[in-house]
Amino acid sequence: MIDIRSRPALRVQRDDPDYVRRAAAEAAFWDTPSPYGLDAMENIRGNGPGDYYTNRRLTGDRNTPWQETIPSYGPFRNGLVLGTSGMKLEARILEINPALHLTFVDISAGAVERRQQVLGAQFPGRVATLAGDLNFIELDANTYDFVVSSSTLHHIINLEHLAWQVNRALTANGRFFLQDYVGERRFDFSPGKRCVFEAIYHRHMGEGASVTWSGESDISPFCGVRSDEILPVMATYLGEARVRTASALLSPLLRTRLAEHQPDLRQRIEDRVLRGLDRIRGVRSLRRSSVKPAFFRELALVSDLLEDAGILLPGNAFAVYGKRTTATSPAPS
Numbered sequence: 103m104i105d106i107r108s109r110p111a112l113r114v115q116r117d118d119p120d121y122v123r124r125a126a127a128e129a130a131f132w133d134t135p136s137p138y139g140l141d142a143m144e145n146i147r148g149n150g151p152g153d154y155y156t157n158r159r160l161t162g163d164r165n166t167p168w169q170e171t172i173p174s175y176g177p178f179r180n181g182l183v184l185g186t187s188g189m190k191l192e193a194r195i196l197e198i199n200p201a202l203h204l205t206f207v208d209i210s211a212g213a214v215e216r217r218q219q220v221l222g223a224q225f226p227g228r229v230a231t232l233a234g235d236l237n238f239i240e241l242d243a244n245t246y247d248f249v250v251s252s253s254t255l256h257h258i259i260n261l262e263h264l265a266w267q268v269n270r271a272l273t274a275n276g277r278f279f280l281q282d283y284v285g286e287r288r289f290d291f292s293p294g295k296r297c298v299f300e301a302i303y304h305r306h307m308g309e310g311a312s313v314t315w316s317g318e319s320d321i322s323p324f325c326g327v328r329s330d331e332i333l334p335v336m337a338t339y340l341g342e343a344r345v346r347t348a349s350a351l352l353s354p355l356l357r358t359r360l361a362e363h364q365p366d367l368r369q370r371i372e373d374r375v376l377r378g379l380d381r382i383r384g385v386r387s388l389r390r391s392s393v394k395p396a397f398f399r400e401l402a403l404v405s406d407l408l409e410d411a412g413i414l415l416p417g418n419a420f421a422v423y424g425k426r427t428t429a430t431s432p433a434p435s
C-alpha cells in the first residue's frame with residue numbers, strides 16, 4: 103500500500119547533468135511555436151471526422167469537446183494549468199468558467215510569455231504565468247479548486263511527484279482535469295498495433311501501398327517519456343472520478359506517412375466546398391479528410407474494439423480526478 107501522506111521518490115534529480123542538458127533542449131524546443139504544434143494547428147483546423155470521433159469517445163457526444171464539460175463540475179475560482187497546450191483551448195476554458203483565475207506553469211519561458219501577452223490582454227486580471235519545471239514543482243497545500251493539464255504530462259518523468267503535489271494542492275472539492283497522449287512511450291507503437299494498422303490500411307489502399315512510420319527525430323527530448331504510465335500513476339495518487347480513452351489506432355495516423363490516395367468524387371466536392379468557405383471566412387482548414395473515409399471508419403471501429411478489450415493501449419485520454427485522502431495500492435510499474 104502507498105501512504106499518500108509521504109512524498110514519493112523522484113525518478114530524476116534536478117542536478118543530474120544529463121537531465122539538465124535535455125531539459126534545456128526541451129524548453130528551447132517549445133520557445134517558438136512549431137508550425138505543426140497545437141497552437142498553430144488549432145487555428146487552421148475545422149471540425150472533422152477525427153474531432154467528432156474523439157469527442158464521442160471522450161465525452162459521449164460527438165459535438166462536445168472535453169473542455170466543454172468542465173463547468174458542470176464547477177464553479178471554479180483558483181486554477182492552475184500544468185503546461186501549455188493550445189491558446190484557443192485555454193481561452194475557451196477562461197471564457198466558459200467566468201469566475202476562474204488561471205496560473206500557467208511551463209518549462210518554456212516563451213510559451214508562458216505568449217500566454218501572458220495574449221490571454222492576459224483578453225482576460226484582464228485573470229491570468230498569471232510562471233516558467234518552471236513540473237518535475238520538481240512544489241505547490242501549496244489545499245490551494246487550488248481547479249487544476250488542468252492538456253498535452254503536457256506525457257513529457258514528465260517525475261509523474262509520481264507531480265501527481266502527489268496536485269493531490270496535496272487540491273482543495274477538498276477541487277478537481278483535476280487531464281487530457282493527454284497515454285500511448286506507447288516515444289510513439290514507439292507495439293508490433294501488434296502496427297500490424298493491425300497496416301492490415302486495415304492495405305485492405306483499403308491495396309497491398310502495395312506503403313506505410314512509413316516516423317522515428318523520434320522530430321519530437322522533443324521528453325515527448326512520450328512515460329506516457330503509458332500516466333493513467334496508473336494518477337489513479338494511485340488522486341481520486342479517480344472519470345476516465346475515458348480513445349484513439350489506439352488513430353494516434354498512428356499522426357506518426358505515419360501514408361501513400362497518397364485518389365479522393366473519391368464526393369470527397370473532392372466536399373474539399374471544394376470547404377475551400378470556398380475558407381476563402382469567405384479568411385482561414386485555411388486542413389483537408390477535412392486526408393484519409394479515405396471508409397479507411398478511417400474501419401480504423402476507428404477496430405481501434406475501439408481492441409482498446410476496450412484491453413488488447414491495444416489507448417492513444418488519448420480524458421480523466422477527471424478529485425482529492426484522495428486514503429491509501430492506495432501502488433501503480434504497476
Ligand SMILES: C[S@@+](CC[C@H](N)C(=O)[O-])C[C@H]1O[C@@H](n2cnc3c(N)ncnc32)[C@H](O)[C@@H]1O
Binds near residue numbers: 141185210235252
Ligand atoms: C506537446 S507541448 C504542448 C503544446 C504546445 N504548446 C504546442 O503548441 O504544440 C508540451 C508542453 O509541455 C511543456 N513541458 C515539457 N516538459 C515540461 C516540464 N518538465 N515542466 C513544465 N512544462 C513542460 C513544453 O514546454 C510544452 O509547452
